[in-house]
Amino acid sequence: MKNYAIGIDVGGTGLKGVVLHDTGVRSFLTRVPTEAEKGGKSVLDKVLVLIEAIIDKHGTRKNLLGIGIGTPGAVNASGTVIGGAQNLPDWEGTNIIKPIRQRFGLPVKTANDALAMTLAEWRFGAGKGLDNIVCLTLGTGIGGGIVANGRIYKGAHGLAGELGHISVDYDGVSCSCGQKGCVECYASAAGIVRTAIGVCAGLSQNRQTEFSKLVAAKPRDLTSKTVYDYVKKRDTAALRVNEIVCEKLARIVGVAINAFAPERIVLGGGVMNAGKTIIDTTRKYVSRYSLSGSRSRCTLVKARCGENAGVIGAAQLVFEEMGRNKNV
Amino acid sequence: MKNYAIGIDVGGTGLKGVVLHDTGVRSFLTRVPTEAEKGGKSVLDKVLVLIEAIIDKHGTRKNLLGIGIGTPGAVNASGTVIGGAQNLPDWEGTNIIKPIRQRFGLPVKTANDALAMTLAEWRFGAGKGLDNIVCLTLGTGIGGGIVANGRIYKGAHGLAGELGHISVDYDGVSCSCGQKGCVECYASAAGIVRTAIGVCAGLSQNRQTEFSKLVAAKPRDLTSKTVYDYVKKRDTAALRVNEIVCEKLARIVGVAINAFAPERIVLGGGVMNAGKTIIDTTRKYVSRYSLSGSRSRCTLVKARCGENAGVIGAAQLVFEEMGRNKNV
Numbered sequence: 001m002k003n004y005a006i007g008i009d010v011g012g013t014g015l016k017g018v019v020l021h022d023t024g025v026r027s028f029l030t031r032v033p034t035e036a037e038k039g040g041k042s043v044l045d046k047v048l049v050l051i052e053a054i055i056d057k058h059g060t061r062k063n064l065l066g067i068g069i070g071t072p073g074a075v076n077a078s079g080t081v082i083g084g085a086q087n088l089p090d091w092e093g094t095n096i097i098k099p100i101r102q103r104f105g106l107p108v109k110t111a112n113d114a115l116a117m118t119l120a121e122w123r124f125g126a127g128k129g130l131d132n133i134v135c136l137t138l139g140t141g142i143g144g145g146i147v148a149n150g151r152i153y154k155g156a157h158g159l160a161g162e163l164g165h166i167s168v169d170y171d172g173v174s175c176s177c178g179q180k181g182c183v184e185c186y187a188s189a190a191g192i193v194r195t196a197i198g199v200c201a202g203l204s205q206n207r208q209t210e211f212s213k214l215v216a217a218k219p220r221d222l223t224s225k226t227v228y229d230y231v232k233k234r235d236t237a238a239l240r241v242n243e244i245v246c247e248k249l250a251r252i253v254g255v256a257i258n259a260f261a262p263e264r265i266v267l268g269g270g271v272m273n274a275g276k277t278i279i280d281t282t283r284k285y286v287s288r289y290s291l292s293g294s295r296s297r298c299t300l301v302k303a304r305c306g307e308n309a310g311v312i313g314a315a316q317l318v319f320e321e322m323g324r325n326k327n328v
Numbered sequence: 329m330k331n332y333a334i335g336i337d338v339g340g341t342g343l344k345g346v347v348l349h350d351t352g353v354r355s356f357l358t359r360v361p362t363e364a365e366k367g368g369k370s371v372l373d374k375v376l377v378l379i380e381a382i383i384d385k386h387g388t389r390k391n392l393l394g395i396g397i398g399t400p401g402a403v404n405a406s407g408t409v410i411g412g413a414q415n416l417p418d419w420e421g422t423n424i425i426k427p428i429r430q431r432f433g434l435p436v437k438t439a440n441d442a443l444a445m446t447l448a449e450w451r452f453g454a455g456k457g458l459d460n461i462v463c464l465t466l467g468t469g470i471g472g473g474i475v476a477n478g479r480i481y482k483g484a485h486g487l488a489g490e491l492g493h494i495s496v497d498y499d500g501v502s503c504s505c506g507q508k509g510c511v512e513c514y515a516s517a518a519g520i521v522r523t524a525i526g527v528c529a530g531l532s533q534n535r536q537t538e539f540s541k542l543v544a545a546k547p548r549d550l551t552s553k554t555v556y557d558y559v560k561k562r563d564t565a566a567l568r569v570n571e572i573v574c575e576k577l578a579r580i581v582g583v584a585i586n587a588f589a590p591e592r593i594v595l596g597g598g599v600m601n602a603g604k605t606i607i608d609t610t611r612k613y614v615s616r617y618s619l620s621g622s623r624s625r626c627t628l629v630k631a632r633c634g635e636n637a638g639v640i641g642a643a644q645l646v647f648e649e650m651g652r653n654k655n656v
Binding site for chain 1: 401402410411412458459460472474476477479481482483484485486487488489490491493494495496497498505506507508579582583584586587588589590591616617618619620621622625626
């Protein structure tokens with residue numbers, strides 16, 4: 001009989017759930033809106049309902065080993081969310097383990113959402129078979145996850161891997177976290193938009209492009225996808241944005257190479273739909289920001305598990321932390 | 329019968345050797361000059377002679393489990409030194425494992441010198457009993473070592489932990505490694521001297537101090553120890569140097585907190601003879617450069633194993649990697 005786990009990914013806009021079998025097969029992928037504005041208690045209730053619904057779809061709780069939760073921030077020993085969960089008001093401070101464990105009577109495993117994505121990439125995707133990888137997830141913000149010595153690395157309190165909040169410009173933009181010049185301010189979806197608006201505003205009249213005119217007309221509608229649509233069209237203003245973004249990204253890739261000397265660095269998240277361009281441009285700059293010994297032994301690649309990496313990784317966490325790794 | 333290991337620390341100026349018993353007892357600590365200028369082959373010969381001499385002193389090879397070597401850079405799978413060993417001409421490229429194994433017929437374990445120091449601090453010193461620590465060793469250069477999930481972390485090829493070569497000022501001083509603004513350029517012994525010379529040269533006539541006059545008169549005689557002697561005397565120019573050094577150091581401590589979220593960060597190396605001043609000043613700045621969640625759960629402390637941490641850690645490596653950790 002196949003064992004299975006349920007994974008839940010808690011995001012700022014959506015809650016995702018999935019069934020993952022220890023054979024690697026996934027089913028009943030479900031997404032509901034988070035409605036974060038209703039507060040932590042409401043989000044937790046939705047998580048409970050989602051788990052219930054997935055068990056119903058699956059039809060039986062037999063062989064359900066446990067529930068894995070990927071969340072912004074981390075979860076401390078007593079089950080309470082700690083650390084940054086800026087898109088989820090009062091999620092920090094919510095005890096998420098106790099209510100889930102009580103309702104379902106099953107083990108509950110938790111990890112930072114970027115670490116959950118890293119776990120999926122490590123077990124099923126771009127980092128498969130390696131012992132040391134670093135993942136950066138470029139989405140609304142920038143998260144990071146680390147696999148060290150063939151194990152996921154959570155750090156002392158589950159808060160490790162916050163590479164998005166390492167400064168790449170100590171005199172740079174003020175970040176919401178209180179630091180200055182965090183790479184998240186430049187190379188996340190929001191950071192790319194900010195960078196684009198800055199670049200376009202600085203162009204003289206005779207350097208305006210189709211892209212810069214669009215940005216000037218509707219700055220609030222700009223998304224990182226639009227930026228990269230124009231990069232594809234070789235719009236000079238958009239190309240300039242891409243260079244700035246990737247040069248900043250290369251700094252943090254350099255930090256990861258120097259500090260971790262991993263076999264591979266994996267870039268994922270929504271922004272990486274523009275994958276090849278970002279990988280190629282970033283690679284150009286990485287040599288400036290890393291030691292040649294480690295750099296020459298490390299590859300920089302695009303993630304492979306797609307947008308559901310986080311929820312798959314959350315489920316995989318159950319097998320990982322219960323020592324039931326049949327599917328690797 | 330007690331098992332023992334021999335540790336060798338390969339430094340730019342001195343080679344150290346020691347016997348470490350699995351009870352933690354050390355004996356026959358020996359130091360000979362490296363004479364690095366004679367080249368890699370000569371250094372290796374000296375290492376062989378040193379091991380032989382230590383075995384002679386100990387009197388028997390019975391119960392000698394293996395030999396641990398701490399070296400700049402790292403050693404690859406075939407036994408050859410890779411990565412930066414800037415103070416040891418042509419040490420990079422030297423196969424150090426084969427000749428030692430052939431001569432003594434024993435297992436040879438290797439690690440980066442800063443990682444060896446980290447191992448000593450973890451097992452016997454300031455990081456004892458913890459599962460996740462980061463050590464920075466402030467000496468001629470700056471090295472780093474990581475303990476993750478209760479194991480030393482070498483990275484894919486033994487090159488992990490090069491925190492000294494992470495930039496803390498992307499428009500800063502050119503480092504010998506090819507990058508710009510590496511923390512090593514500011515907070516290593518040489519970096520502190522360079523910073524001091526810069527600060528003193530920039531002082532107007534009416535701001536000169538006893539320290540700045542000394543620096544102006546004999547810049548080539550300046551050492552980091554002298555800087556901190558004047559810091560102790562509350563010389564305003566020296567105090568200014570300390571602030572700059574520690575502010576830069578805080579940036580890399582922040583990187584370590586954000587990336588690794590360890591329980592503890594340990595600062596060691598010769599520069600840390602001025603320990604309390606550096607720890608206190610650095611702490612002041614760390615909040616600017618780290619996320620509050622991880623920072624509030626991490627302590628910054630001075631190393632405890634002293635100047636022989638590297639060679640003790642090199643010996644401990646044998647127990648660590650052969651699964652014979654009786655002494656912890």
